Amino acid sequence: MSDLALTARIGFAERARAVFDSTPGRILARIGILAALLAAWQYLPGPGMRFWASDPQSIVMALLGWIIDGTLWHQLFATLTVMSTSYALGCAIGVGLGLVFGLLPRLDKVMSPFIFAAYSLPKIALAPLLIILFGIGVLSKVVLVTLVVFFLVFSSTIDGVHNIDPDLPRALRLMGATRAEIIRKVLIPAALPWIFTSMRIAVRYAFSNTLLAELIASNSGIGYLIAYHSGIYDAAGTYAAVLILVILSVALTEVLTRIEKGMSRWRA
Amino acid sequence: MQRNSAAEAATPKIQLLGASRDFEARGRRVQALQPIDLSVKKAEFVALVGPSGCGKSTILNMVAGLLGPTQGRVAYDGQPIAGLNRKVGYMTQKDTLLPWRDVASNIGVALELKCRPMPRADAATKVAQMIELVGLKGFEHHYPSELSGGMRKRVALARTLIYEPETLLMDEPFAALDAQLRLVMLDQLQFLTRLRKMTVLFVTHDLGEAITLADRVVVMSARPGRIRAIRNVPIQRPLDVFKARFSPEFASLHEALWDELKDEVTKGTDL
Numbered sequence: 001m002s003d004l005a006l007t008a009r010i011g012f013a014e015r016a017r018a019v020f021d022s023t024p025g026r027i028l029a030r031i032g033i034l035a036a037l038l039a040a041w042q043y044l045p046g047p048g049m050r051f052w053a054s055d056p057q058s059i060v061m062a063l064l065g066w067i068i069d070g071t072l073w074h075q076l077f078a079t080l081t082v083m084s085t086s087y088a089l090g091c092a093i094g095v096g097l098g099l100v101f102g103l104l105p106r107l108d109k110v111m112s113p114f115i116f117a118a119y120s121l122p123k124i125a126l127a128p129l130l131i132i133l134f135g136i137g138v139l140s141k142v143v144l145v146t147l148v149v150f151f152l153v154f155s156s157t158i159d160g161v162h163n164i165d166p167d168l169p170r171a172l173r174l175m176g177a178t179r180a181e182i183i184r185k186v187l188i189p190a191a192l193p194w195i196f197t198s199m200r201i202a203v204r205y206a207f208s209n210t211l212l213a214e215l216i217a218s219n220s221g222i223g224y225l226i227a228y229h230s231g232i233y234d235a236a237g238t239y240a241a242v243l244i245l246v247i248l249s250v251a252l253t254e255v256l257t258r259i260e261k262g263m264s265r266w267r268a
Numbered sequence: 269m270q271r272n273s274a275a276e277a278a279t280p281k282i283q284l285l286g287a288s289r290d291f292e293a294r295g296r297r298v299q300a301l302q303p304i305d306l307s308v309k310k311a312e313f314v315a316l317v318g319p320s321g322c323g324k325s326t327i328l329n330m331v332a333g334l335l336g337p338t339q340g341r342v343a344y345d346g347q348p349i350a351g352l353n354r355k356v357g358y359m360t361q362k363d364t365l366l367p368w369r370d371v372a373s374n375i376g377v378a379l380e381l382k383c384r385p386m387p388r389a390d391a392a393t394k395v396a397q398m399i400e401l402v403g404l405k406g407f408e409h410h411y412p413s414e415l416s417g418g419m420r421k422r423v424a425l426a427r428t429l430i431y432e433p434e435t436l437l438m439d440e441p442f443a444a445l446d447a448q449l450r451l452v453m454l455d456q457l458q459f460l461t462r463l464r465k466m467t468v469l470f471v472t473h474d475l476g477e478a479i480t481l482a483d484r485v486v487v488m489s490a491r492p493g494r495i496r497a498i499r500n501v502p503i504q505r506p507l508d509v510f511k512a513r514f515s516p517e518f519a520s521l522h523e524a525l526w527d528e529l530k531d532e533v534t535k536g537t538d539l
Contacts, residue, residue: 165364167360167362167364168364168366170334170352170364171358171360171364172377172381173352173354174332174352174353174354174356174357174358175354175357175377175378175381175431176354176378176381176383176384177381177383178381178382178383181380181381181382185366185377185380186366189366189368190366190368192368
Protein backbone atom coordinates (compact mmCIF):
# COMPACT_ATOMS: atom_id res chain seq x y z
CA MET A 1 0.00 0.00 0.00
CA SER A 2 1.37 3.42 -0.88
CA ASP A 3 2.14 5.94 1.83
CA LEU A 4 -0.57 8.21 0.56
CA ALA A 5 -3.26 5.55 0.78
CA LEU A 6 -1.99 4.60 4.22
CA THR A 7 -2.18 8.19 5.41
CA ALA A 8 -5.71 8.46 4.08
CA ARG A 9 -6.68 5.38 6.01
CA ILE A 10 -5.29 6.62 9.29
CA GLY A 11 -8.07 8.31 11.20
CA PHE A 12 -7.85 11.68 12.79
CA ALA A 13 -7.45 10.20 16.24
CA GLU A 14 -4.55 7.99 15.22
CA ARG A 15 -2.78 10.92 13.66
CA ALA A 16 -3.22 12.95 16.82
CA ARG A 17 -1.78 10.04 18.75
CA ALA A 18 1.21 9.80 16.38
CA VAL A 19 2.28 13.27 17.52
CA PHE A 20 2.85 11.95 20.99
CA ASP A 21 4.38 8.53 20.49
CA SER A 22 7.26 8.61 18.10
CA THR A 23 10.66 7.06 17.62
CA PRO A 24 13.71 9.13 18.68
CA GLY A 25 14.70 9.43 15.02
CA ARG A 26 11.39 11.01 14.09
CA ILE A 27 11.55 13.40 17.02
CA LEU A 28 15.06 14.51 16.01
CA ALA A 29 13.95 15.04 12.41
CA ARG A 30 11.02 17.15 13.54
CA ILE A 31 13.21 19.27 15.82
CA GLY A 32 15.60 19.76 12.91
CA ILE A 33 12.86 20.93 10.56
CA LEU A 34 11.40 23.23 13.17
CA ALA A 35 14.83 24.73 13.94
CA ALA A 36 15.52 25.29 10.24
CA LEU A 37 12.17 27.01 9.73
CA LEU A 38 12.59 29.21 12.77
CA ALA A 39 16.15 30.13 11.79
CA ALA A 40 15.01 31.00 8.25
CA TRP A 41 12.20 33.08 9.68
CA GLN A 42 14.57 34.79 12.11
CA TYR A 43 17.39 35.64 9.70
CA LEU A 44 16.14 35.66 6.10
CA PRO A 45 13.58 38.51 5.86
CA GLY A 46 15.07 41.90 5.08
CA PRO A 47 14.23 45.04 7.11
CA GLY A 48 11.26 45.85 4.82
CA MET A 49 9.68 42.43 5.35
CA ARG A 50 10.29 42.40 9.09
CA PHE A 51 7.36 44.72 9.77
CA TRP A 52 4.88 42.20 8.31
CA ALA A 53 6.63 38.92 8.96
CA SER A 54 7.93 39.68 12.46
CA ASP A 55 10.44 37.11 13.76
CA PRO A 56 10.37 34.18 16.21
CA GLN A 57 12.32 36.05 18.88
CA SER A 58 9.90 39.00 18.98
CA ILE A 59 6.95 36.61 18.99
CA VAL A 60 8.35 34.72 21.99
CA MET A 61 9.01 38.01 23.76
CA ALA A 62 5.45 39.17 23.14
CA LEU A 63 4.17 35.86 24.47
CA LEU A 64 6.38 36.06 27.55
CA GLY A 65 5.15 39.59 28.16
CA TRP A 66 1.53 38.34 28.16
CA ILE A 67 2.39 35.50 30.50
CA ILE A 68 4.07 37.87 32.93
CA ASP A 69 1.42 40.61 32.91
CA GLY A 70 -1.45 38.11 33.01
CA THR A 71 -2.99 39.03 29.63
CA LEU A 72 -2.60 35.46 28.43
CA TRP A 73 -4.54 33.89 31.30
CA HIS A 74 -7.19 36.56 31.22
CA GLN A 75 -7.89 36.16 27.49
CA LEU A 76 -7.55 32.40 27.52
CA PHE A 77 -10.02 32.25 30.37
CA ALA A 78 -12.45 34.49 28.46
CA THR A 79 -12.35 32.27 25.36
CA LEU A 80 -12.65 29.03 27.29
CA THR A 81 -15.51 30.39 29.39
CA VAL A 82 -17.59 31.39 26.36
CA MET A 83 -16.78 28.14 24.62
CA SER A 84 -17.53 25.78 27.49
CA THR A 85 -20.63 27.61 28.70
CA SER A 86 -22.11 27.65 25.21
CA TYR A 87 -21.09 24.06 24.62
CA ALA A 88 -22.75 22.82 27.78
CA LEU A 89 -25.91 24.84 27.11
CA GLY A 90 -26.11 23.83 23.46
CA CYS A 91 -25.61 20.14 24.22
CA ALA A 92 -28.10 20.06 27.07
CA ILE A 93 -30.85 21.87 25.15
CA GLY A 94 -29.99 19.99 21.95
CA VAL A 95 -30.24 16.54 23.50
CA GLY A 96 -33.36 17.43 25.48
CA LEU A 97 -35.32 18.98 22.62
CA GLY A 98 -33.92 16.42 20.18
CA LEU A 99 -35.37 13.58 22.25
CA VAL A 100 -38.72 15.39 22.51
CA PHE A 101 -38.86 15.92 18.74
CA GLY A 102 -37.61 12.42 18.08
CA LEU A 103 -40.32 10.92 20.25
CA LEU A 104 -43.12 13.14 18.90
CA PRO A 105 -43.02 12.53 15.15
CA ARG A 106 -46.04 14.72 14.57
CA LEU A 107 -44.36 17.76 16.13
CA ASP A 108 -41.22 16.95 14.19
CA LYS A 109 -43.09 16.78 10.88
CA VAL A 110 -44.81 20.12 11.40
CA MET A 111 -41.64 21.89 12.52
CA SER A 112 -39.10 20.30 10.19
CA PRO A 113 -39.05 23.04 7.48
CA PHE A 114 -38.31 25.68 10.10
CA ILE A 115 -35.68 23.54 11.75
CA PHE A 116 -34.09 22.73 8.44
CA ALA A 117 -33.93 26.42 7.51
CA ALA A 118 -32.38 27.31 10.84
CA TYR A 119 -30.01 24.37 10.65
CA SER A 120 -28.80 25.22 7.16
CA LEU A 121 -28.03 28.87 7.92
CA PRO A 122 -24.36 29.43 8.82
CA LYS A 123 -24.92 30.78 12.29
CA ILE A 124 -21.93 33.11 12.14
CA ALA A 125 -24.01 35.29 9.78
CA LEU A 126 -26.15 36.11 12.79
CA ALA A 127 -23.19 37.59 14.67
CA PRO A 128 -23.86 41.24 13.67
CA LEU A 129 -27.52 40.86 14.59
CA LEU A 130 -26.69 39.30 17.93
CA ILE A 131 -24.21 42.08 18.66
CA ILE A 132 -26.94 44.66 18.07
CA LEU A 133 -29.23 42.72 20.38
CA PHE A 134 -26.82 41.71 23.13
CA GLY A 135 -23.79 43.98 22.81
CA ILE A 136 -20.17 43.03 22.19
CA GLY A 137 -19.74 41.38 25.56
CA VAL A 138 -19.93 37.76 26.57
CA LEU A 139 -23.68 37.37 26.06
CA SER A 140 -23.80 37.79 22.27
CA LYS A 141 -20.99 35.27 21.86
CA VAL A 142 -22.59 32.75 24.18
CA VAL A 143 -25.89 33.04 22.31
CA LEU A 144 -24.20 32.54 18.95
CA VAL A 145 -22.07 29.57 19.94
CA THR A 146 -24.94 27.98 21.87
CA LEU A 147 -27.03 28.16 18.69
CA VAL A 148 -24.28 26.51 16.67
CA VAL A 149 -23.85 23.67 19.15
CA PHE A 150 -27.59 23.32 19.70
CA PHE A 151 -28.53 22.76 16.06
CA LEU A 152 -25.78 20.26 15.54
CA VAL A 153 -26.66 18.15 18.58
CA PHE A 154 -30.40 18.64 18.19
CA SER A 155 -30.59 17.40 14.60
CA SER A 156 -28.27 14.46 15.33
CA THR A 157 -30.36 13.43 18.31
CA ILE A 158 -33.51 13.44 16.17
CA ASP A 159 -31.72 11.41 13.50
CA GLY A 160 -30.49 9.02 16.17
CA VAL A 161 -33.99 8.38 17.47
CA HIS A 162 -35.36 8.01 13.93
CA ASN A 163 -32.69 5.57 12.89
CA ILE A 164 -33.49 2.99 15.52
CA ASP A 165 -34.37 -0.40 14.13
CA PRO A 166 -38.14 -0.44 14.83
CA ASP A 167 -37.89 -4.11 15.78
CA LEU A 168 -36.00 -3.23 18.97
CA PRO A 169 -38.70 -1.16 20.69
CA ARG A 170 -41.28 -3.60 19.35
CA ALA A 171 -39.48 -6.53 20.96
CA LEU A 172 -39.54 -4.77 24.32
CA ARG A 173 -43.18 -3.81 23.95
CA LEU A 174 -44.02 -7.47 23.43
CA MET A 175 -42.21 -8.20 26.70
CA GLY A 176 -44.58 -5.78 28.40
CA ALA A 177 -42.39 -2.68 28.63
CA THR A 178 -44.15 0.63 29.24
CA ARG A 179 -43.50 3.62 27.01
CA ALA A 180 -41.20 5.14 29.62
CA GLU A 181 -39.23 1.92 29.86
CA ILE A 182 -38.83 1.75 26.10
CA ILE A 183 -37.55 5.32 26.04
CA ARG A 184 -35.08 4.62 28.82
CA LYS A 185 -33.93 1.16 27.76
CA VAL A 186 -34.05 1.37 23.98
CA LEU A 187 -34.48 4.81 22.46
CA ILE A 188 -31.95 6.74 24.51
CA PRO A 189 -29.18 4.12 24.44
CA ALA A 190 -29.74 3.63 20.71
CA ALA A 191 -29.47 7.36 20.06
CA LEU A 192 -26.37 7.77 22.24
CA PRO A 193 -23.77 7.04 19.53
CA TRP A 194 -25.42 9.73 17.37
CA ILE A 195 -25.50 12.14 20.28
CA PHE A 196 -21.87 11.48 21.17
CA THR A 197 -20.74 11.87 17.59
CA SER A 198 -22.45 15.22 17.28
CA MET A 199 -21.10 16.31 20.66
CA ARG A 200 -17.60 15.46 19.52
CA ILE A 201 -17.97 17.45 16.31
CA ALA A 202 -19.61 20.27 18.25
CA VAL A 203 -16.45 20.83 20.31
CA ARG A 204 -14.61 21.97 17.19
CA TYR A 205 -17.55 24.06 16.04
CA ALA A 206 -17.81 25.70 19.46
CA PHE A 207 -14.11 26.45 19.35
CA SER A 208 -14.01 27.94 15.87
CA ASN A 209 -17.24 29.89 16.25
CA THR A 210 -16.14 31.36 19.57
CA LEU A 211 -13.00 32.60 17.85
CA LEU A 212 -14.92 33.93 14.85
CA ALA A 213 -17.27 35.79 17.15
CA GLU A 214 -14.32 37.24 19.02
CA LEU A 215 -12.70 38.28 15.74
CA ILE A 216 -15.81 40.04 14.47
CA ALA A 217 -16.47 42.22 17.45
CA SER A 218 -15.43 41.65 20.98
CA ASN A 219 -13.53 43.00 23.95
CA SER A 220 -11.93 39.81 25.24
CA GLY A 221 -10.61 36.40 24.23
CA ILE A 222 -7.85 34.99 22.06
CA GLY A 223 -9.75 35.99 18.92
CA TYR A 224 -9.91 39.55 20.24
CA LEU A 225 -6.16 39.39 20.88
CA ILE A 226 -5.56 38.50 17.23
CA ALA A 227 -7.95 41.14 15.94
CA TYR A 228 -6.55 43.83 18.24
CA HIS A 229 -2.88 43.24 17.43
CA SER A 230 -3.42 42.98 13.71
CA GLY A 231 -5.50 46.15 13.93
CA ILE A 232 -2.53 48.08 15.36
CA TYR A 233 -0.10 46.47 12.85
CA ASP A 234 1.67 44.55 15.60
CA ALA A 235 2.81 41.46 13.67
CA ALA A 236 4.61 39.86 16.63
CA GLY A 237 1.51 40.13 18.82
CA THR A 238 -0.70 38.70 16.07
CA TYR A 239 1.56 35.69 15.57
CA ALA A 240 1.86 35.18 19.30
CA ALA A 241 -1.93 35.04 19.62
CA VAL A 242 -2.15 32.57 16.73
CA LEU A 243 0.50 30.44 18.43
CA ILE A 244 -1.64 30.29 21.56
CA LEU A 245 -4.47 29.10 19.36
CA VAL A 246 -2.36 26.31 17.86
CA ILE A 247 -1.40 25.03 21.29
CA LEU A 248 -5.00 25.28 22.49
CA SER A 249 -6.43 23.30 19.57
CA VAL A 250 -3.82 20.56 19.79
CA ALA A 251 -4.58 20.20 23.50
CA LEU A 252 -8.30 20.10 22.76
CA THR A 253 -7.89 17.37 20.15
CA GLU A 254 -5.75 15.34 22.51
CA VAL A 255 -8.33 15.54 25.30
CA LEU A 256 -11.15 14.55 22.90
CA THR A 257 -9.20 11.58 21.58
CA ARG A 258 -8.65 10.27 25.09
CA ILE A 259 -12.31 10.64 26.04
CA GLU A 260 -13.44 8.87 22.88
CA LYS A 261 -11.13 5.93 23.42
CA GLY A 262 -12.78 5.23 26.72
CA MET A 263 -16.33 5.33 25.40
CA SER A 264 -16.88 3.21 22.32
CA ARG A 265 -16.47 -0.33 23.61
CA TRP A 266 -19.64 -2.10 22.50
CA ARG A 267 -19.26 -0.95 18.92
CA ALA A 268 -15.96 -2.84 18.60
CA MET B 269 -65.23 -20.63 39.13
CA GLN B 270 -65.46 -24.10 37.69
CA ARG B 271 -67.63 -22.93 34.85
CA ASN B 272 -65.02 -20.32 34.14
CA SER B 273 -62.20 -22.79 33.80
CA ALA B 274 -64.38 -25.08 31.71
CA ALA B 275 -65.09 -22.21 29.37
CA GLU B 276 -61.40 -21.43 29.31
CA ALA B 277 -60.55 -24.96 28.29
CA ALA B 278 -63.12 -24.85 25.49
CA THR B 279 -61.94 -21.52 24.06
CA PRO B 280 -58.94 -22.00 21.81
CA LYS B 281 -55.87 -20.07 22.92
CA ILE B 282 -55.22 -18.90 19.38
CA GLN B 283 -57.83 -18.84 16.65
CA LEU B 284 -57.61 -17.72 13.04
CA LEU B 285 -60.96 -17.55 11.26
CA GLY B 286 -60.79 -16.90 7.53
CA ALA B 287 -57.78 -14.74 8.24
CA SER B 288 -55.89 -13.58 5.17
CA ARG B 289 -53.22 -11.02 4.55
CA ASP B 290 -52.25 -8.95 1.52
CA PHE B 291 -49.11 -6.92 1.05
CA GLU B 292 -48.44 -3.97 -1.15
CA ALA B 293 -45.17 -4.31 -3.07
CA ARG B 294 -44.13 -1.79 -5.74
CA GLY B 295 -47.69 -0.71 -6.22
CA ARG B 296 -48.88 -4.28 -6.72
CA ARG B 297 -51.12 -6.02 -4.27
CA VAL B 298 -49.89 -9.48 -3.40
CA GLN B 299 -51.79 -11.99 -1.34
CA ALA B 300 -49.31 -13.54 1.07
CA LEU B 301 -51.85 -15.63 2.90
CA GLN B 302 -55.18 -16.96 1.62
CA PRO B 303 -58.00 -17.03 4.15
CA ILE B 304 -57.09 -19.76 6.63
CA ASP B 305 -58.71 -21.35 9.67
CA LEU B 306 -56.54 -22.61 12.51
CA SER B 307 -57.11 -23.10 16.23
CA VAL B 308 -54.49 -23.84 18.80
CA LYS B 309 -55.59 -25.17 22.19
CA LYS B 310 -54.05 -24.11 25.46
CA ALA B 311 -50.73 -25.92 26.10
CA GLU B 312 -50.70 -27.28 22.58
CA PHE B 313 -47.53 -27.29 20.51
CA VAL B 314 -48.23 -26.60 16.83
CA ALA B 315 -45.54 -26.54 14.16
CA LEU B 316 -45.94 -24.73 10.86
CA VAL B 317 -43.90 -26.08 7.97
CA GLY B 318 -43.84 -25.01 4.36
CA PRO B 319 -41.74 -23.46 1.62
CA SER B 320 -40.28 -19.97 1.91
CA GLY B 321 -42.76 -17.17 1.46
CA CYS B 322 -45.81 -19.26 2.33
CA GLY B 323 -46.97 -16.86 5.03
CA LYS B 324 -45.73 -18.73 8.10
CA SER B 325 -44.11 -15.64 9.56
CA THR B 326 -47.19 -13.64 8.64
CA ILE B 327 -49.30 -15.90 10.85
CA LEU B 328 -46.94 -15.35 13.78
CA ASN B 329 -46.95 -11.59 13.19
CA MET B 330 -50.74 -11.58 13.25
CA VAL B 331 -50.88 -13.56 16.49
CA ALA B 332 -48.32 -11.18 18.03
CA GLY B 333 -50.52 -8.26 16.97
CA LEU B 334 -47.82 -6.75 14.78
CA LEU B 335 -50.02 -7.17 11.71
CA GLY B 336 -53.78 -7.18 11.37
CA PRO B 337 -55.52 -9.61 9.03
CA THR B 338 -56.69 -8.10 5.73
CA GLN B 339 -59.86 -10.18 6.04
CA GLY B 340 -61.19 -12.47 8.72
CA ARG B 341 -60.40 -12.61 12.39
CA VAL B 342 -57.47 -13.46 14.61
CA ALA B 343 -58.41 -14.08 18.24
CA TYR B 344 -56.45 -14.78 21.39
CA ASP B 345 -58.32 -16.26 24.38
CA GLY B 346 -61.47 -15.67 22.33
CA GLN B 347 -60.82 -11.92 22.02
CA PRO B 348 -59.82 -10.27 18.75
CA ILE B 349 -56.23 -9.07 18.98
CA ALA B 350 -56.06 -5.29 19.16
CA GLY B 351 -52.59 -3.81 19.30
CA LEU B 352 -49.62 -5.76 20.48
CA ASN B 353 -50.34 -9.07 22.14
CA ARG B 354 -48.35 -8.97 25.37
CA LYS B 355 -49.31 -12.47 26.40
CA VAL B 356 -46.91 -13.91 23.85
CA GLY B 357 -43.16 -14.20 23.77
CA TYR B 358 -42.08 -13.78 20.17
CA MET B 359 -38.75 -15.01 18.95
CA THR B 360 -38.50 -13.51 15.49
CA GLN B 361 -36.33 -14.80 12.67
CA LYS B 362 -34.13 -11.77 13.03
CA ASP B 363 -32.67 -11.51 16.50
CA THR B 364 -33.51 -8.18 18.05
CA LEU B 365 -30.80 -8.09 20.68
CA LEU B 366 -29.86 -4.71 22.10
CA PRO B 367 -26.35 -4.10 20.72
CA TRP B 368 -25.23 -1.99 23.69
CA ARG B 369 -26.03 -4.66 26.26
CA ASP B 370 -23.88 -7.69 26.91
CA VAL B 371 -25.25 -11.25 26.80
CA ALA B 372 -26.29 -11.38 30.45
CA SER B 373 -28.14 -8.07 30.45
CA ASN B 374 -29.80 -8.82 27.10
CA ILE B 375 -31.15 -12.05 28.56
CA GLY B 376 -32.26 -10.32 31.75
CA VAL B 377 -33.95 -7.31 30.13
CA ALA B 378 -37.50 -8.67 30.51
CA LEU B 379 -36.95 -9.11 34.26
CA GLU B 380 -36.07 -5.43 34.67
CA LEU B 381 -39.55 -4.33 33.61
CA LYS B 382 -42.10 -2.99 36.05
CA CYS B 383 -44.66 -5.55 34.96
CA ARG B 384 -42.43 -8.28 36.41
CA PRO B 385 -41.14 -6.96 39.73
CA MET B 386 -38.27 -9.13 40.87
CA PRO B 387 -35.38 -8.61 43.29
CA ARG B 388 -32.13 -8.06 41.47
CA ALA B 389 -30.46 -11.10 43.02
CA ASP B 390 -33.28 -13.42 41.89
CA ALA B 391 -33.09 -12.00 38.40
CA ALA B 392 -29.34 -12.56 38.33
CA THR B 393 -29.82 -16.19 39.40
CA LYS B 394 -32.39 -16.78 36.67
CA VAL B 395 -30.13 -15.17 34.09
CA ALA B 396 -27.25 -17.42 35.16
CA GLN B 397 -29.50 -20.50 34.86
CA MET B 398 -30.62 -19.45 31.40
CA ILE B 399 -27.06 -18.82 30.25
CA GLU B 400 -26.17 -22.31 31.41
CA LEU B 401 -29.21 -23.74 29.66
CA VAL B 402 -28.39 -22.26 26.27
CA GLY B 403 -24.70 -23.09 26.60
CA LEU B 404 -23.32 -19.57 26.72
CA LYS B 405 -21.34 -19.86 29.92
CA GLY B 406 -18.19 -17.78 29.63
CA PHE B 407 -19.84 -15.35 27.21
CA GLU B 408 -21.90 -13.42 29.78
CA HIS B 409 -20.02 -10.21 29.16
CA HIS B 410 -19.69 -10.40 25.40
CA TYR B 411 -21.61 -7.95 23.25
CA PRO B 412 -23.87 -9.21 20.43
CA SER B 413 -21.42 -7.89 17.83
CA GLU B 414 -18.81 -10.27 19.27
CA LEU B 415 -20.99 -13.39 18.90
CA SER B 416 -21.64 -15.79 16.04
CA GLY B 417 -25.09 -16.02 14.46
CA GLY B 418 -25.90 -19.22 16.34
CA MET B 419 -24.88 -17.71 19.66
CA ARG B 420 -27.03 -14.67 19.04
CA LYS B 421 -30.00 -16.96 18.37
CA ARG B 422 -29.41 -18.68 21.69
CA VAL B 423 -29.31 -15.35 23.47
CA ALA B 424 -32.60 -14.42 21.79
CA LEU B 425 -34.11 -17.76 22.85
CA ALA B 426 -32.95 -17.36 26.44
CA ARG B 427 -34.27 -13.81 26.53
CA THR B 428 -37.71 -15.05 25.44
CA LEU B 429 -37.86 -18.12 27.66
CA ILE B 430 -36.66 -16.38 30.82
CA TYR B 431 -39.94 -14.60 31.54
CA GLU B 432 -42.04 -17.67 30.76
CA PRO B 433 -44.72 -16.14 28.56
CA GLU B 434 -47.88 -18.25 28.40
CA THR B 435 -47.57 -18.50 24.63
CA LEU B 436 -44.41 -18.77 22.57
CA LEU B 437 -44.20 -17.77 18.94
CA MET B 438 -40.98 -19.01 17.40
CA ASP B 439 -39.80 -18.33 13.87
CA GLU B 440 -37.10 -20.83 12.92
CA PRO B 441 -35.35 -20.41 16.23
CA PHE B 442 -32.80 -23.16 15.68
CA ALA B 443 -32.01 -22.70 11.98
CA ALA B 444 -28.56 -21.29 12.67
CA LEU B 445 -27.50 -23.95 15.20
CA ASP B 446 -25.33 -26.98 14.57
CA ALA B 447 -27.04 -30.38 14.67
CA GLN B 448 -25.92 -31.48 18.15
CA LEU B 449 -26.71 -28.22 19.84
CA ARG B 450 -30.05 -28.14 18.07
CA LEU B 451 -31.03 -31.47 19.67
CA VAL B 452 -30.02 -30.19 23.10
CA MET B 453 -32.13 -27.07 22.57
CA LEU B 454 -35.11 -29.10 21.30
CA ASP B 455 -34.89 -31.20 24.44
CA GLN B 456 -34.79 -28.12 26.67
CA LEU B 457 -37.62 -26.46 24.79
CA GLN B 458 -39.79 -29.58 25.11
CA PHE B 459 -39.04 -29.80 28.81
CA LEU B 460 -39.72 -26.13 29.55
CA THR B 461 -42.86 -25.76 27.47
CA ARG B 462 -44.40 -28.89 29.03
CA LEU B 463 -43.38 -27.89 32.53
CA ARG B 464 -44.93 -24.41 32.14
CA LYS B 465 -47.83 -25.67 30.01
CA MET B 466 -46.96 -23.12 27.36
CA THR B 467 -48.85 -22.85 24.11
CA VAL B 468 -46.41 -22.83 21.20
CA LEU B 469 -46.67 -21.86 17.57
CA PHE B 470 -43.43 -22.91 15.96
CA VAL B 471 -42.29 -22.15 12.41
CA THR B 472 -39.62 -24.38 10.94
CA HIS B 473 -38.21 -25.71 7.69
CA ASP B 474 -37.17 -28.93 9.34
CA LEU B 475 -39.77 -31.71 9.36
CA GLY B 476 -37.79 -33.69 11.95
CA GLU B 477 -37.84 -30.74 14.30
CA ALA B 478 -41.58 -30.33 13.77
CA ILE B 479 -42.37 -33.99 14.47
CA THR B 480 -40.05 -34.11 17.48
CA LEU B 481 -41.70 -31.18 19.21
CA ALA B 482 -45.22 -30.70 17.97
CA ASP B 483 -48.57 -32.21 18.87
CA ARG B 484 -49.79 -31.15 15.43
CA VAL B 485 -47.93 -30.28 12.26
CA VAL B 486 -49.49 -27.85 9.80
CA VAL B 487 -48.19 -28.11 6.23
CA MET B 488 -48.58 -24.90 4.26
CA SER B 489 -48.59 -24.49 0.50
CA ALA B 490 -46.44 -22.16 -1.58
CA ARG B 491 -47.50 -18.53 -2.04
CA PRO B 492 -50.19 -17.51 -1.69
CA GLY B 493 -50.07 -19.46 1.52
CA ARG B 494 -52.86 -21.75 2.61
CA ILE B 495 -53.10 -24.84 4.78
CA ARG B 496 -52.49 -27.98 2.77
CA ALA B 497 -52.64 -30.57 5.54
CA ILE B 498 -52.76 -30.87 9.30
CA ARG B 499 -51.38 -34.03 10.90
CA ASN B 500 -51.49 -35.11 14.52
CA VAL B 501 -48.27 -36.55 15.83
CA PRO B 502 -49.27 -39.87 17.38
CA ILE B 503 -46.07 -40.33 19.34
CA GLN B 504 -46.15 -40.79 23.11
CA ARG B 505 -44.82 -37.72 24.97
CA PRO B 506 -42.55 -36.64 26.41
CA LEU B 507 -40.21 -38.26 23.93
CA ASP B 508 -36.49 -38.64 23.80
CA VAL B 509 -35.44 -36.10 21.21
CA PHE B 510 -32.11 -37.82 20.73
CA LYS B 511 -33.67 -41.19 19.82
CA ALA B 512 -37.14 -40.33 18.51
CA ARG B 513 -36.02 -39.94 14.95
CA PHE B 514 -35.02 -43.63 14.78
CA SER B 515 -38.51 -44.91 15.69
CA PRO B 516 -40.82 -46.37 12.99
CA GLU B 517 -43.72 -43.97 13.78
CA PHE B 518 -41.39 -41.05 13.33
CA ALA B 519 -40.18 -42.35 9.98
CA SER B 520 -43.65 -43.01 8.60
CA LEU B 521 -44.96 -39.61 9.70
CA HIS B 522 -41.90 -37.94 8.25
CA GLU B 523 -42.56 -39.67 4.94
CA ALA B 524 -46.25 -38.74 4.92
CA LEU B 525 -45.49 -35.09 5.67
CA TRP B 526 -42.73 -34.99 3.10
CA ASP B 527 -45.19 -36.25 0.47
CA GLU B 528 -47.40 -33.28 1.24
CA LEU B 529 -44.53 -30.85 1.30
CA LYS B 530 -42.38 -31.84 -1.66
CA ASP B 531 -44.71 -30.57 -4.42
CA GLU B 532 -44.96 -27.26 -2.62
CA VAL B 533 -41.23 -26.92 -2.24
CA THR B 534 -40.68 -27.48 -5.98
CA LYS B 535 -43.54 -25.09 -6.75
CA GLY B 536 -41.90 -22.52 -4.53
CA THR B 537 -38.56 -22.70 -6.32
CA ASP B 538 -39.59 -22.60 -9.97
CA LEU B 539 -41.18 -19.18 -9.64
